[in-house]
Amino acid sequence: MSTNNISTNSDTTATQPKSVSFLGLGAMGHHMAKHLVGQFETVMVWNRSFDKAEAHAKEFGTQAVNLQQAVTADVIFSCLPTSNVVDEVIEQALPHLSANSVWVDCTSGVPDQAKASQAKLKAIGCEFLDAPVSGQTSGADSGTLTVMIGGSAEALAYAKPAIECFAGLIVHVGDSGAGFAVKAVNNTLFAINAWAAAEGLSVLKAHGVNPSDALACINKASGQSFATLATFPDRIVNRAFPKTFTIDLMAKDCGIAIDLQTEKQVPAPVMAQVSSLVRAASNQHEPGSADFSEFAKFYEMMSGLDITDEK
Amino acid sequence: MSTNNISTNSDTTATQPKSVSFLGLGAMGHHMAKHLVGQFETVMVWNRSFDKAEAHAKEFGTQAVNLQQAVTADVIFSCLPTSNVVDEVIEQALPHLSANSVWVDCTSGVPDQAKASQAKLKAIGCEFLDAPVSGQTSGADSGTLTVMIGGSAEALAYAKPAIECFAGLIVHVGDSGAGFAVKAVNNTLFAINAWAAAEGLSVLKAHGVNPSDALACINKASGQSFATLATFPDRIVNRAFPKTFTIDLMAKDCGIAIDLQTEKQVPAPVMAQVSSLVRAASNQHEPGSADFSEFAKFYEMMSGLDITDEK
Amino acid sequence: MSTNNISTNSDTTATQPKSVSFLGLGAMGHHMAKHLVGQFETVMVWNRSFDKAEAHAKEFGTQAVNLQQAVTADVIFSCLPTSNVVDEVIEQALPHLSANSVWVDCTSGVPDQAKASQAKLKAIGCEFLDAPVSGQTSGADSGTLTVMIGGSAEALAYAKPAIECFAGLIVHVGDSGAGFAVKAVNNTLFAINAWAAAEGLSVLKAHGVNPSDALACINKASGQSFATLATFPDRIVNRAFPKTFTIDLMAKDCGIAIDLQTEKQVPAPVMAQVSSLVRAASNQHEPGSADFSEFAKFYEMMSGLDITDEK
Amino acid sequence: MSTNNISTNSDTTATQPKSVSFLGLGAMGHHMAKHLVGQFETVMVWNRSFDKAEAHAKEFGTQAVNLQQAVTADVIFSCLPTSNVVDEVIEQALPHLSANSVWVDCTSGVPDQAKASQAKLKAIGCEFLDAPVSGQTSGADSGTLTVMIGGSAEALAYAKPAIECFAGLIVHVGDSGAGFAVKAVNNTLFAINAWAAAEGLSVLKAHGVNPSDALACINKASGQSFATLATFPDRIVNRAFPKTFTIDLMAKDCGIAIDLQTEKQVPAPVMAQVSSLVRAASNQHEPGSADFSEFAKFYEMMSGLDITDEK
Structure with missing residues (x-):
């Protein structure tokens, strides 16, 4: 405290x-x-x-x-x-x-x-x-x-x-509003870091590297993020996908971040792209029904590869 | 040891x-x-x-x-x-x-x-x-x-x-090759996390939030990454830009990651986008002459906003 | 009439x-x-x-x-x-x-x-x-x-x-509003088609193909657009850049299109990315001072290549 | 002749x-x-x-x-x-x-x-x-x-x-190779113009505009492309999707264009993004089994909106 x-x-x-x-x-x-x-x-x-x-x-x-x-x-x-x-x-x-x-x-x-x-x-x-x-x-x-x-x-x-x-x-x-703005941007950064990790781990898996092994390296290197430290090991690679923070709320937060961007005319191409991809992932579920981490299943559908370890 | x-x-x-x-x-x-x-x-x-x-x-x-x-x-x-x-x-x-x-x-x-x-x-x-x-x-x-x-x-x-x-x-x-692959992907994730943070901090600055205050929050929240924990406070917000890992080498590593992607036909739109943006930033410098963190100056040119604290 | x-x-x-x-x-x-x-x-x-x-x-x-x-x-x-x-x-x-x-x-x-x-x-x-x-x-x-x-x-x-x-x-x-919406989306498609052509012509130039020769082919093939038919030959490749429709107005229209997107939560990753890139290009000029076609000069700065024919 | x-x-x-x-x-x-x-x-x-x-x-x-x-x-x-x-x-x-x-x-x-x-x-x-x-x-x-x-x-x-x-x-x-390069880039521009049009028409549909009405305007305006003139009316809005040029071949051509880009280190963020999205769409089909125009069905899955006219 x-x-x-x-x-x-x-x-x-x-x-x-x-x-x-x-x-x-x-x-x-x-x-x-x-x-x-x-x-x-x-x-x-x-x-x-x-x-x-x-x-x-x-x-x-x-x-x-x-x-x-x-x-x-x-x-x-x-x-x-x-x-x-x-x-x-x-x-x-x-x-x-x-x-x-x-x-x-x-x-x-x-x-x-x-x-x-x-x-x-x-x-x-x-x-x-x-x-x-x-x-x-x-x-x-x-x-x-x-x-x-x-x-x-x-x-x-x-x-x-x-x-x-x-x-x-x-x-x-x-x-007033600055607190909400920081939260929305924070969550959008989280979404970007997580989406990028899904891509990177999938590219590596296509080359024969297990996600857990890649994460072990990344988490002790410069590519580390909360997404690689927590979200991937605890929710995605182990296929747990526990429902705590739902993907529609994440899509909403990313949308707030984009509104902040357009209101002040700040170019933000990466936030904008990932915001759209998260919205697309969210569109596959009823509101409130899927954890944010299920974005990875949407990406797996895109790539045709599972982000899990081979035995 | x-x-x-x-x-x-x-x-x-x-x-x-x-x-x-x-x-x-x-x-x-x-x-x-x-x-x-x-x-x-x-x-x-x-x-x-x-x-x-x-x-x-x-x-x-x-x-x-x-x-x-x-x-x-x-x-x-x-x-x-x-x-x-x-x-x-x-x-x-x-x-x-x-x-x-x-x-x-x-x-x-x-x-x-x-x-x-x-x-x-x-x-x-x-x-x-x-x-x-x-x-x-x-x-x-x-x-x-x-x-x-x-x-x-x-x-x-x-x-x-x-x-x-x-x-x-x-x-x-x-x-053979898997070690180099993981390193290239790790560095690309680092580049993505850093680029996204530059966007997010600039959007917030346009709404009156100092980068250091935003980083204080993000670094104790889900948006945290090595880029926000180390790169931004130590190199960018303080305008130090110490030359340790040059931006042309980062652009090269991102290029390796894209070659890994296309070789196995794994869609990776965010890695691909940021790889191009980092290449563009690198093109503004002679090889070996600028630290990776100078990507932020390129983004500042795009946005018209400095990623520094207002007094 | x-x-x-x-x-x-x-x-x-x-x-x-x-x-x-x-x-x-x-x-x-x-x-x-x-x-x-x-x-x-x-x-x-x-x-x-x-x-x-x-x-x-x-x-x-x-x-x-x-x-x-x-x-x-x-x-x-x-x-x-x-x-x-x-x-x-x-x-x-x-x-x-x-x-x-x-x-x-x-x-x-x-x-x-x-x-x-x-x-x-x-x-x-x-x-x-x-x-x-x-x-x-x-x-x-x-x-x-x-x-x-x-x-x-x-x-x-x-x-x-x-x-x-x-x-x-x-x-x-x-x-009410649908007319303005169609106009904003039309202009955003124009911006995307033009930006993409700048990329494509530059990639080809890096491989030794003159923009005019590439355009001659593309304009009789499936890649054809108003941008390749008119904008590139009449304004960019010939370095004319006549000021008719200014780039800040184009950036404004792309911004309207993004607001339409986020309001109805329609994912549109390509419109979103290009909207940000056009905004970045527009940020290099005083409002009203540069034709939309000058986006190509911004992209040339990114790529380090001129979109003109070699003699 | x-x-x-x-x-x-x-x-x-x-x-x-x-x-x-x-x-x-x-x-x-x-x-x-x-x-x-x-x-x-x-x-x-x-x-x-x-x-x-x-x-x-x-x-x-x-x-x-x-x-x-x-x-x-x-x-x-x-x-x-x-x-x-x-x-x-x-x-x-x-x-x-x-x-x-x-x-x-x-x-x-x-x-x-x-x-x-x-x-x-x-x-x-x-x-x-x-x-x-x-x-x-x-x-x-x-x-x-x-x-x-x-x-x-x-x-x-x-x-x-x-x-x-x-x-x-x-x-x-x-x-040698320049002819193939121009063809690959042409097809990638076609893919970008088409993907962008799918986004734009969907955003407009979400605002109550029929795709055919939007196309009537766009095809007499600056947003016009071969994709809006031919592909959308002839294949997508009418749900015909005739199999002539398959989506896996389009994904291959986009991949060639990206290899051209990375080989010469030309940043091309939009080509790169769309190349990944087309690959993802192609991954939903067996090679040779679906026309390129079926990319629109993939995008419809992302957006949750059909690109067809309401009666």
């Missing part, structure tokens, strides 16, 4: 949040919310399926409350499927927010929607931070997530003691 | 090499050769500029000898600029080789030339291993290089005690 | 427009407007630099009028630099429009802005057609332009007698 | 060929050979399945002969499936060739194999021209093919009266 905040400094602010709430107790939120317990006078949780909130209260000592009450907290966290869902919840919450509260949205969302939410909350004296996280459920469990923050430095300074509860690293990357 | 050999096993061979030699005392070879001292009865070194060999002998206690004598060793290492240079040296060496010796070529070479060299040596009762290394001069200095081996298991078993002197990891990836 | 309308049929509508006006007398509009003369009771013209309107009136017998009067016509044509300029003019025009009039916008515009304009005009009982044209100034001069129409069939039926004055082909391609 | 020879001039050579032969009476050769009748003292034909040769003789008055006799002609044409088949036939023919004869190979072959064949024939005083043709069976039937010639000007001058019999255009593009 130590914090290595590279861009905001002092924590000795005059006022400190006394109450916090967490909206959305999914695979990530469930763990993130538990780290808040004992750090604040009041820790409330809410979830659309309310039994999840009650179970969380029972297990961790949080208070399961309705949405109207939850959003009265000094710092409100949300961790929901998409920016559109966040928008809906904010609309319902607006009449009930406390003055000067800070909403910290940990959803992997859309930069333009962060700007819109910030404008909405600002208008009533509150603040919105886009604060997507990276680190998977294991990082949420251990409270060591990487948090990429977009929004005002003051809002971040106020909410930081709460964010630190589940963060290993907090980086203030820019104004 | 410990070895983690994932694919060959026993070291208890009946015969052990007694003499070894090292041809080519460049930035890598200088260090690699020193680890052989004290492990074998005879350790010979040779270099085209012979004063380097003499200096090596003086510093490390090796024997500086001419080429004819050097190639009489049981195990001969070469670490030279290109496969073509290796070919020339082999041609000169052929009449002088000892029976049953093993030539271990640590050059980043061409797979087809490895096959040709192996055929040539096999014809006179010797063996050739393609054994490119990864780990930069620091890994050579500490004797912890990753070595990717192509060739026969028997030849590797014989030469292994010598290779282990400078290796942290030895992987036998396949028949 | 004959019309080959492939998707709308009858012209025998009860009411016929009696007055028409043309806003924007640039290189295209100057010619398009002249064909309206004699076909309607009133033919008005307007241009921001009003002397152009007066010159047009003098030369062709049109009426040069102010904007307020011009937009009272039954059918109003606009041919302006961008959708943003059209929006401004529409805002000024709104209070002065006649009931049931049809605005026909021949600008190469943005599909979403066509939808917005149509909504605005619809609200006051008028109609908006996006009606971009293709055929260059020569087609405008001869009245044989290809016109791609988005909007309602009724509005098109009403405006058609006026559009036919300068059209060789009118195609009703869909609802 | 008129000739528009853009790069060789005079026909008034001292010696003229008196006998000609044609090897390979497939869909193209059948027609090409018939145009030779009456132009030379002797016109011989040969085919592996000899009944085809006999049928040709009966229908057109040629002489059906065995291979040994056929290759004694002054000018020998070959039109066979691949360069490898041509090589085999040349090996059998070598002992029987007449001095100073010219072998004109109309196969779509490999540039390096043209150079090897030319060296072989040169060594015994003969000449080899690579002379691939374009124009489909209809052009062969009418004797209006485009012929791209690589080889010596003298050999071409000698063989030209024979080539003119079936040519609408003869272009001498360079030394």
Whole structure:
């Protein structure tokens, strides 16, 4: 739970949040919310399926409350499927927010929607931070997530003691939307590194090299990436394809990255190509039904080669 | 100097090499050769500029000898600029080789030339291993290089005690040429990961995010690669561009990877795209005159944005 | 001036427009407007630099009028630099429009802005057609332009007698925005065909084949395109690069095509790659300062080869 | 049968060929050979399945002969499936060739194999021209093919009266291999133009535009290509997919173009990308079993959209 905040400094602010709430107790939120317990006078949780909130209260000592009450907290966290869902919840919450509260949205969302939410909350004296996280459920469990923050430095300074509860690293990357932008680009880089590795391992297999042997070398050499270190050995070469982060969400994130590119007219031919290829791979599945790693099966269809070891 | 050999096993061979030699005392070879001292009865070194060999002998206690004598060793290492240079040296060496010796070529070479060299040596009762290394001069200095081996298991078993002197990891990836193939693909993955990161960081900068802040997040998230962990902070964002591995050699390695792709008709659109882009970047420089990291300057020309932090 | 309308049929509508006006007398509009003369009771013209309107009136017998009067016509044509300029003019025009009039916008515009304009005009009982044209100034001069129409069939039926004055082909391609969409995709295909030809001719030149000889073959074979038939011989191989359609406008059109792609999540890896490359080429010039064909100079910088014949 | 020879001039050579032969009476050769009748003292034909040769003789008055006799002609044409088949036939023919004869190979072959064949024939005083043709069976039937010639000007001058019999255009593009190179690049441009059109039409369909309507516009605008003029209306939008030029041969030609690119280190990112995508599409079929136009079905699988008109 130590914090290595590279861009905001002092924590000795005059006022400190006394109450916090967490909206959305999914695979990530469930763990993130538990780290808040004992750090604040009041820790409330809410979830659309309310039994999840009650179970969380029972297990961790949080208070399961309705949405109207939850959003009265000094710092409100949300961790929901998409920016559109966040928008809906904010609309319902607006009449009930406390003055000067800070909403910290940990959803992997859309930069333009962060700007819109910030404008909405600002208008009533509150603040919105886009604060997507990276680190998977294991990082949420251990409270060591990487948090990429977009929004005002003051809002971040106020909410930081709460964010630190589940963060290993907090980086203030820019104004509203910047956090979501960094997350989308990060995921697109992941997709590119993974797609490229699928190509490279297949070319090598065509020349008689087992993927595991190639990975052993690459992972101790300059071609190494999170994709070769983790995704290929843990999900693809062993044919596990566990469903954790679905390919349609990856295609969505790559699409956000392309929108960021075209909006500012930055040429990005590799991001653009891979974004299209991931979309094509995603089109082979119903939304929510396949892990991102199944992109490799799509590529195997293209190449006619399996990315597995020969016995 | 410990070895983690994932694919060959026993070291208890009946015969052990007694003499070894090292041809080519460049930035890598200088260090690699020193680890052989004290492990074998005879350790010979040779270099085209012979004063380097003499200096090596003086510093490390090796024997500086001419080429004819050097190639009489049981195990001969070469670490030279290109496969073509290796070919020339082999041609000169052929009449002088000892029976049953093993030539271990640590050059980043061409797979087809490895096959040709192996055929040539096999014809006179010797063996050739393609054994490119990864780990930069620091890994050579500490004797912890990753070595990717192509060739026969028997030849590797014989030469292994010598290779282990400078290796942290030895992987036998396949028949002749497979080592060079893995190295070329590894370097192409490195080029792709780096190019993609240049695009992603530039898109983010256009949206107001400093490259260093974005890297801080990405390097603790799924988009992480050797390129984002090392190349960008150490060479590009700080505008250092130190000349260690030149961009024309990277373009050459990417070209080898594309030849591997077309030879076996494996579709690899991302490798192919980036290979062309790296070639274009390399075309802006005289061979040998610019570090690989200067690809980023070429991309900056395309995008009109510098990959540096705003103050 | 004959019309080959492939998707709308009858012209025998009860009411016929009696007055028409043309806003924007640039290189295209100057010619398009002249064909309206004699076909309607009133033919008005307007241009921001009003002397152009007066010159047009003098030369062709049109009426040069102010904007307020011009937009009272039954059918109003606009041919302006961008959708943003059209929006401004529409805002000024709104209070002065006649009931049931049809605005026909021949600008190469943005599909979403066509939808917005149509909504605005619809609200006051008028109609908006996006009606971009293709055929260059020569087609405008001869009245044989290809016109791609988005909007309602009724509005098109009403405006058609006026559009036919300068059209060789009118195609009703869909609802509001569809005309602009087809134009953007057409231009992107042109950019792709041209970029690919630059690559192909350069590869051949590296093998000793003169571009003109290669074009002679390709233009009588399956690789033929408008780019190889016209752009390369007339602009690039002869180093003429006449400034007619600027590269920043081409980059803008490719960007519109990519937005169309991402909006509907259609994977389009080749359009996406070339769109980025054209943007990079455009970034080398001030907006409005270089013809599209100068993309070839950017590619020549990448390849190090000139696309010209050796003597 | 008129000739528009853009790069060789005079026909008034001292010696003229008196006998000609044609090897390979497939869909193209059948027609090409018939145009030779009456132009030379002797016109011989040969085919592996000899009944085809006999049928040709009966229908057109040629002489059906065995291979040994056929290759004694002054000018020998070959039109066979691949360069490898041509090589085999040349090996059998070598002992029987007449001095100073010219072998004109109309196969779509490999540039390096043209150079090897030319060296072989040169060594015994003969000449080899690579002379691939374009124009489909209809052009062969009418004797209006485009012929791209690589080889010596003298050999071409000698063989030209024979080539003119079936040519609408003869272009001498360079030394041995240059003809094959131009053909491979032409076909790759065709593949790129076609793939891009599939993307563009699909993006438009997603926005409600029928492919036929979009094609009507594009074919009268700058995006026009042989692919949009012929391939899409005649083969894809109407779901005909007639098998004439198979997709594996197209993938082979694209592969030749990429080898030309890498051999001379010319960056060609778009050719490289599409070459990989065509290979992936080809991998979905047994060799020889699907027309090139079926690439569109592969792309439809990627996009989830059919390139057909809605009713």
